[in-house]
Amino acid sequence: MSIKLKLIALSLFTVLVVIISPWLDFSAASSPEIQQMIIYELRIPRVLFAFTAGCGLALCGMVFQAMFRNPLATPFTLGVASGASLGAAISVYTGISFTILGLSATSLSAFAGALIAISFVYSISRFRFGFSGETLLLTGVAISFFFSSLILFIQYLSNVADSFQIIRWLMGSLTVVGYQELKQLLPFVTLTAVVIIFLSRELNLLMAGDEIATSRGVSVKYVRYALFFVTSLCVGAIVALCGPIGFVGMMVPHICRLIIGEDHRYLIPATLLFGGSFLVICDTLARLVIAPAELPVGVITTLLGGPFFLWLLMRYKSQH
């Protein structure tokens, strides 16, 4: 099957998923008016929100995998999401609230946390050991642990209500009411997607290695800065709104690479479509598995992602 045909099939699949999932329901039927309200005020905004978050998470994962040339490198495995979580947790704990250009304090501090984490990973891997697979991932693990323990520390200091809120939020959840969250998230994911689409040729050349990319005329340093900046922004926004939903950024782009190939001109749309629909499916599952109660969607993605990570690790090891 040609790549374009695969993309069309993926688009149809995505449309189907987005249309069907709001209507899936195992609970006892209530009056039609209430049903309608649930669909239009809760389910549809939630599906759209999940779709947008999934697009963003998958896209950021794809960029990290390409930049570090390692399928295990994603904003989550490298500790960037932990950085963002810490930033958000600090803002919840201190209770500071303000907005700059429509950005909430939580979003801004999550963004700052993500940027700090990413510059840690980047400088350590670049200046001390180079981009070797193991050291990069170990750096990420160390950074994750460090930020996680700081989050625990903040949780310990907070009162019971705040503490519970932080725990629930750390599990990753997409429970929204109305379109408010979607409106906050959409600009970030759109901006990130636009920047990454403009840099698709550079991403392709980066896959061949920094030296080749430089010799072909890519300003590797500035491309990296731009990509780090927009992915931090995107991860920060998503983490601030729905908590760290793990492994989407690892599974989706990797599966897309296997199906579509490495050419980012096709990989980017595929990752957007599949990332969005994947998170919608996971969220629908989270809503239905123990209905009428709900699981946090992060539990589902992590349950799927853990074994996937191990599988990837084995494959990666046997290839190198």
Add this chain to the structure above:
Amino acid sequence: MLINAQDISVKTSDKRLIESISCNVKQGDYLCIVGPNGSGKSTFLKTLIAILPIHSGKLMIDGQPISQYRHKKLARLISYVPQSGGNHLTFTVDDYVRMARYSHHHVFSEWQAHDNEVVENALNITDCQPFRYRKMSTLSGGECQRVMIAAALAQDTPVLILDEPTAFLDPHHQVAVHQLIRKLNQQHNKTIIEVTHDINHAAQHSKHVLALLDGKCLWHGPAEQFLNAERLQQLYQQAFVFAKHPHHDRLIAVADES
């Protein structure tokens, strides 16, 4: 003067990689850089494509200091064939070679008929047509090396620099690559800078030789004067014996293992 290096030095935080090397390369020249492992050959190449910054000295490319070039502009003048690499990629050969047209395009520019021409030509010259739709990861070492050269040709630059292009090839493919480089130099008037360990190839086929030792220039001169017992002894810490080539009267050097 296409490339003009005066007293250039490169160092990392704790080590001098190359020290006050001077060297001129004219349009249409064929320069071979020789020297033992770790003598700074690859480092020198990497300064020419601005992968490594020079610490002191002056490096002019086409009359302009290299620091004033944007990477994209430099990539329209000089293309680079690395020692190895590319065989981890799942791009097809065709895609990989097309990607090398990057420096001739901007975000919104369309793929032109001229681009197709250059790519076809690059694939033809390097004899990559038979496997142009295969994935890079499925190629043999020789095929991969030819694709790397094809990509550099698709970049369509007056200067081509190669880092040990025949290092991993069998004798047949070594000859094929050497012939290809000579053809590019003589028929297509490309300026060639090549790092090599094959001193006979350097002496017979190039126009100038630059011999590096411990990051410094040991000798720089016309290729036909390069082969010399004392110089080779000093360069490689190895005795050589010499014989006349049966087909012409230039010398060939063989490491003396006795």
